[in-house]
Amino acid sequence: xxxxxxxxxxxxxxxxxxxxxxxxxxxxxxxxxxxxxxxxxxxxxxxxxxxxxxxxxxxxxxxxxxxxxxxxxxxxxxxxxxxxxxxxxxxxxxxxxxxxxxxxxxxxxxxxxxxxxxxxxxxxxxxxxxxxxxxxxxxxxxxxxxxxxxxxxxxxxxxxxxxxxxxxxxxxxxxxxxxxxxxxxxxxxxxxxxxxxxxxxxxxxxxxxxxxxxxxxxxxxxxxxxxxxxxxxxxxxxxxxxxxxxxxxxxxxxxxxxxxxxxxxxxxxxxxxxxxxxxxxxxxxxxxxxxxxxxxxxxxxxxxxxxxxxxxx
Amino acid sequence: xxxxxxxxxxxxxxxxxxxxxxxxxxxxxxxxxxxxxxxxxxxxxxxxxxxxxxxxxxxxxxxxxxxxxxxxxxxxxxxxxxxxxxxxxxxxxxxxxxxxxxxxxxxxxxxxxxxxxxxxxxxxxxxxxxxxxxxxxxxxxxxxxxxxxxxxxxxxxxxxxxxxxxxxxxxxxxxxxxxxxxxxxxxxxxxxxxxxxxxxxxxxxxxxxxxxxxxxxxxxxxxxxxxxxxxxxxxxxxxxxxxxxxxxxxxxxxxxxxxxxx
Numbered sequence: 070x071x072x073x074x075x076x077x078x079x080x081x082x083x084x085x086x087x088x089x090x091x092x093x094x095x096x097x098x099x100x101x102x103x104x105x106x107x108x109x110x111x112x113x114x115x116x117x118x119x120x121x122x123x124x125x126x127x128x129x130x131x132x133x134x135x136x137x138x139x140x141x142x143x144x145x146x147x148x149x150x151x152x153x154x155x156x157x158x159x160x161x162x163x164x165x166x167x168x169x170x171x172x173x174x175x176x177x178x179x180x181x182x183x184x185x186x187x188x189x190x191x192x193x194x195x196x197x198x199x200x201x202x203x204x205x206x207x208x209x210x211x212x213x214x215x216x217x218x219x220x221x222x223x224x225x226x227x228x229x230x231x232x233x234x235x236x237x238x239x240x241x242x243x244x245x246x247x248x249x250x251x252x253x254x255x256x257x258x259x260x261x262x263x264x265x266x267x268x269x270x271x272x273x274x275x276x277x278x279x280x281x282x283x284x285x286x287x288x289x290x291x292x293x294x295x296x297x298x299x300x301x302x303x304x305x306x307x308x309x310x311x312x313x314x315x316x317x318x319x320x321x322x323x324x325x326x327x328x329x330x331x332x333x334x335x336x337x338x339x340x341x342x343x344x345x346x347x348x349x350x351x352x353x354x355x356x357x358x359x360x361x362x363x364x365x366x367x368x369x370x371x372x373x374x375x376x377x378x379x380x381x382x
Numbered sequence: 383x384x385x386x387x388x389x390x391x392x393x394x395x396x397x398x399x400x401x402x403x404x405x406x407x408x409x410x411x412x413x414x415x416x417x418x419x420x421x422x423x424x425x426x427x428x429x430x431x432x433x434x435x436x437x438x439x440x441x442x443x444x445x446x447x448x449x450x451x452x453x454x455x456x457x458x459x460x461x462x463x464x465x466x467x468x469x470x471x472x473x474x475x476x477x478x479x480x481x482x483x484x485x486x487x488x489x490x491x492x493x494x495x496x497x498x499x500x501x502x503x504x505x506x507x508x509x510x511x512x513x514x515x516x517x518x519x520x521x522x523x524x525x526x527x528x529x530x531x532x533x534x535x536x537x538x539x540x541x542x543x544x545x546x547x548x549x550x551x552x553x554x555x556x557x558x559x560x561x562x563x564x565x566x567x568x569x570x571x572x573x574x575x576x577x578x579x580x581x582x583x584x585x586x587x588x589x590x591x592x593x594x595x596x597x598x599x600x601x602x603x604x605x606x607x608x609x610x611x612x613x614x615x616x617x618x619x620x621x622x623x624x625x626x627x628x629x630x631x632x633x634x635x636x637x638x639x640x641x642x643x644x
Contacts, residue, residue, distance in 0.1 A: 315632060
């Protein structure tokens, strides 16, 4: 007897968020990345359209990270001191399709670089590389409220993804995204109720729900991954059942979470890469739409994994 | 909870007048107001005063469809009025309604199939209104069996247990509520359940309170849909909150606003 699949009919769909504006769209990016648009639970290719594959962005910083592990330092070597060269290396050597720059150096405890300096860096970065850009603040609310508007304006019209809006601090960044034509990362601490509330607060300010990407906050394999998975699943089930307030694509900061766990810090070669890879595969199955990653070997493996997964549908 | 707004009904004087004068603005305002308040669909009824219901129903539906694509629920006891409405609906409509009488079912099920419409089945027959749960179940089973034999998808069937005014049929209320739960186990897939809510409070002094208390109780018995006044914000808030407690929505501080944003 032929196998008959039990498929579900859903009334909702995940919104599609585009990152990067090309010349035709009055930006300067060579291509646009589209994420989201799913009409079924992750990887159920027979059930309903899953129009966009998960995308990967390489994580770079404005300053040389002081606590990155040798395994990463070996790869990036002396370019860690120069964000522009770092960006170029990711694009030229590792074929990065998008970059995520974290403005860590603006943090009062990490150099307190001025918003002017950081905005100039964004401008220069946009000249040096032509892939779509994700811009992250330093995580200090007061500083981010100065920094992110400046960076947002510097990238006006390039349709970046900027972040992060959080429950206690979302107004300034939302206004900037609105003014400069960017989309927004809404971050909640592994909490579906706060994720939903934040999306409503942001959309109340006039930014359409269709321009929000949820950062559900994840844990690495062995560090709460299954909890993140369950939050993502809950949001997806509600979104597919018609709740537009949680129907946003997910961005997952895999690199940041995996390279700090003790398993990545052993002498065993490539264990960090394995951890980043496995955490990513699980998150793709949970519905991740955009992965921010660190090690090019892990990215290569995930690229291959995505290709195989989507070509076997 | 699937909410069907009940206000576009010629029985109400402002709608009856708007139909007579072909005043689109009034109809469109009531359509949009109800949707903004959280309605998923709009019930459309020409009312008893309409002299040309076959034409009026089309005018009403076309007027509403100029401002929204939301589901239209065509409300008439006359199959030819329903078919006239079905001819002009753009999207999947709801037929409101058939009774359990064979003659009615034989007319309306083929219509529902032909126009890919959903169907509301009232558990009532020419013999009258059922007096207890068992009579309701018997009529419901008759509707389900007829739909099933005709190849009509039971997913698209809504069964209405017939809500009675509490001031004249107090002893029936529990029977009505229990019928809602038991309708769901009549078939696999289950038929859906619906009530015309405001009947429960007919002739009483505290209609809104009775309406919302009954709605919440019916929801806890598994009610899927209700025809009601969505502009009664306390009623809507109670219904949304009951859904929340039944874990049908994700909680957040602004859950009432979130529901209305859908």
